[in-house]
Amino acid sequence: MALWTSKRVQRKLAASTAFAVCALVFSAGAAEPPKAQVPISNTEDTSGSAVYVDDAVLRSAIPSLAGAGSRVKTCANSMMDPPRLFLAYGPVVDSVHSGRLTHVQCEFKDPESMRTRDGVLDCQAPHVESVGFIEDPSHYFSVYGVDASLARSIAADFFAGRIDYDAGVTRVEPGIREISIDNFEGRLAVRWGDCGCSNVLRVQPRKGAPLHATRSESICI
Numbered sequence: 001m002a003l004w005t006s007k008r009v010q011r012k013l014a015a016s017t018a019f020a021v022c023a024l025v026f027s028a029g030a031a032e033p034p035k036a037q038v039p040i041s042n043t044e045d046t047s048g049s050a051v052y053v054d055d056a057v058l059r060s061a062i063p064s065l066a067g068a069g070s071r072v073k074t075c076a077n078s079m080m081d082p083p084r085l086f087l088a089y090g091p092v093v094d095s096v097h098s099g100r101l102t103h104v105q106c107e108f109k110d111p112e113s114m115r116t117r118d119g120v121l122d123c124q125a126p127h128v129e130s131v132g133f134i135e136d137p138s139h140y141f142s143v144y145g146v147d148a149s150l151a152r153s154i155a156a157d158f159f160a161g162r163i164d165y166d167a168g169v170t171r172v173e174p175g176i177r178e179i180s181i182d183n184f185e186g187r188l189a190v191r192w193g194d195c196g197c198s199n200v201l202r203v204q205p206r207k208g209a210p211l212h213a214t215r216s217e218s219i220c221i
Contacts, residue, residue: 035125036061040108042117045074052076052085052114053106053121064126068092068102072178075195076114079221083108085121091131091140097152099137103127134159144182151181154203157211158190163201164209170216172201196220 038061041054051074059065073088085106091099106123113119131140132148134156141155157163158172158179165171179192190201202215 036123037120038106038123040113040117040119040121049074050076050117052117053087053123058087058104058123062104062123062126065089065102065104068100068126072101076108077195078111078114083111083114091133091137093137094130097134098130098132099140101129101131101140101142103129139177141178142180144180146181146183146188150205154181154188154190154205154211155179157205158201158203162210163203163213164211165213166215169201169213170218172213 036058038053038057041051041057043051043054045051051071055071069090069092071087071089072091073086075086077084077086085108087104087106089102089104091101093099104123104126106121108114108121109119129142131142132152132155133140134152139159141151143151146154159176161172161174163172176192179190181188181190183189188203188205190203191198193199197218197220200217201213202217204212204214206212
């Protein structure tokens, strides 16, 4: 459920939450020149969603994607200029509780090529992100500015559903597989979302007790 308040608050939420993971991952490499040019694919996955690029073709064009694992995210954003495609592969397990998630960012020529799925994509070099997991690597988390042990404790409670909610805080729906944990403006937050919507849960960890959720925020663009 989106929390629509003033336009000022909406802009602040949008800046801090929408595409939060993508922005953090690609902020350092956004100005890099294209690594490879690949044809846009008309293929759809089993759910009927567009894949935009064939993985085998992309791996052939970018050999460093070898061993990156299966694709776990396809996010096409027509709100950017030019439209962007964000892909993620993995995570590939490195050790008992950590792995590597590989991100690729591509650009469409224009909104029309995204809509018709015709033409080519300009794709940057992959960016590898370290992620953690508790037991199951298909449920993983990234960390920004938070102590690793604290982040692991927050993730364990979140994925297990051990959360106490203050009145008015929206409950987390089951089935979330990827989160980021950060300390934004001195407040611990768990973030997750998809291509169009971003969600934030403000949390306070408590030793020997479930995670305390104090506020929820959500915005769709």
